[in-house]
């Protein structure tokens with residue numbers, strides 16, 4: 277499981293004066309799922325497109341299946357599957373026509389083609405819908421079909437650029453199950469996402485902001501090392517007054533509203549639930565609940581993006 | 589390579605089959621144009637503006653001219669006294685036809701020799717001109733036979749039998765020196781429509797893939813540049829061929845446009861022409877990011893190509909600089925080939941420069957666009 281499938285070494289992309297990706301280093305091992313997190317315009321797609329050989333790096337290099345992508349992009353193609361951020365199957369073809377097309381383009385041997393097509397169809401849950409035009413499918417099915425097309429040739433490396441955007445939660449869940457089963461077969465997966473909850477499904481997450489790789493670690497480690505404090509969930513009313521009360525309080529690092537409750541980050545062991553409740557009640561806030569919670573990746577993400585500067 | 593190419597072809601044809609817009613534009617406009625040109629070409633003409641110049645001023649010449657005045661096919665708009673007046677009437681479009689009788693007309697006739705009658709035709713509208721000439725012929729023939737009958741009567745009275753007398757028409761068409769027939773435009777329509785269709789369809793088909801994002805998806809597959817380009821162009825090549833056959837057959841069977849040439853020479857010309865149109869389509873597709881841009885570029889490219897092709901304006905009467913430009917226009921060559929094979933039965937011995945022109949253009953355009961296509965990925 278330690279063989280390196282993908283390696284970025286000082287990978288950089290400039291568009292004119294603008295540096296979209298700025299000297300990124302990381303690796304993805306076979307069978308590993310690495311999640312790319314970052315706000316809009318962080319450089320996730322640009323990194324993935326360089327690794328697929330769609331963009332030429334301005335500096336540094338990407339090694340995919342041991343091949344320098346920029347030097348020999350054609351050699352890399354057979355080893356990778358790619359789902360671009362934009363849905364990109366043929367809407368005016370049917371499910372089976374799309375699969376046959378990509379099967380042919382990837383030169384799947386004729387003998388194994390029926391079995392691969394059947395696998396892709398069942399994986400996408402599209403049995404009985406083979407003859408439907410892709411344009412008439414719902415989002416979740418489309419995404420799974422796109423994944424099916426991208427893995428027809430059994431690539432050992434998968435690049436998925438926001439594969440679940442705009443898909444309902446149940447379909448997203450199902451999609452992640454597919455990714456996990458592929459990884460279990462030894463496929464290296466690099467997947468970018470906007471959904472913070474999905475980061476928890478990854479073996480490691482890479483946080484990218486303004487073209488720079490800020491941190492890369494397992495979700496647990498990521499949360500532990502990056503939060504820099506203890507997190508409390510506080511249910512109280514009114515929220516506005518509570519936020520005002522908590523701002524500029526010593527040892528209090530961050531306050532953020534989550535729905536109709538607050539996530540309050542404090543320096544380690546500076547407060548407990550009682551002292552926090554007391555503090556708020558002094559400010560005339562009605563507190564119904566206050567206790568520590570395990571932080572989500574989103575908590576850490578919001579905090580780190582805040583520290584390193586927002587989107588461009 | 590074959591597996592991938594075949595897959596591309598199947599896919600393109602399936603997409604084309606489902607594309608109503610393309611289907612409509614492949615079939616309807618060519619036939620409509622054909623019908624319009626075909627029927628317009630067979631309209632009868634009346635009251636053709638005519639200028640007459642009678643230098644003979646004899647009983648015979650006046651008799652002949654009066655027959656034109658009485659015919660409803662002609663309308664004598666002017667009685668000229670000099671050549672300059674004749675030219676002026678035609679230049680100003682007052683008249684489409686001039687009849688000039690030289691001095692000595694009657695004398696020649698009386699000697700029993702063929703008497704020349706000069707007819708000048710404004711050839712820019714070859715269709716009207718041809719029909720008018722037909723009626724003119726009728727009138728002159730009738731005049732000749734009447735005159736002959738008269739002279740025979742007189743000859744019987746006088747004794748010795750004279751030679752048969754006739755008036756000989758000397759045509760001098762202006763502005764369209766070859767004096768192309770009524771079907772002159774129909775083969776031209778075939779070429780122009782093929783150009784528009786092939787260029788637009790090729791450019792749009794590729795740009796649409798770029799716009800939708802499927803091109804990016806394809807670029808990460810092992811498909812080769814040339815496989816993709818062949819997959820995209822071969823269907824339109826076949827469609828172009830079918831289109832030419834469809835319109836040519838329709839023209840021949842429905843309207844009876846004569847096809848006097850060698851179909852294989854036309855086929856060769858069509859193949860070469862399609863190469864260059866596919867090259868143009870590809871080139872347009874490499875310059876455009878969106879379908880709208882492709883439409884706009886098509887418009888910019890196709891319009892000058894029409895103007896320069898000689899479809900409606902004779903190349904010989906263009907300024908020299910523009911005449912040079914026409915050598916870059918494949919339609920220019922194809923029009924020569926298609927008209928020459930359709931109407932005149934001209935062979936390769938005369939057409940090879942045009943074939944060569946299209947071949948070279950096609951090769952250059954295709955090479956440049958394939959090279960550019962690679963670059964435009966980044």
Ligand SMILES: Nc1ncnc2c1ncn2[C@@H]1O[C@H](COP(=O)(O)OP(=O)(O)OP(=O)(O)O)[C@@H](O)[C@H]1O
Pocket residue numbers: 291296314315316317318319320321322323361588
């Ligand atoms: N071809 C290009 N030319 C110029 N700038 C570009 C180009 N492609 C991307 N950029 C810029 O580079 C930056 C990074 O873009 P990228 O698409 O990699 O971001 P991302 O992290 O994928 O964002 P998102 O989450 O919105 O997809 C953006 O500011 C974008 O505008």
Ligand SMILES: [Mg+2]
Pocket residue numbers: 320321322361437
């Ligand atoms: Mg992106």
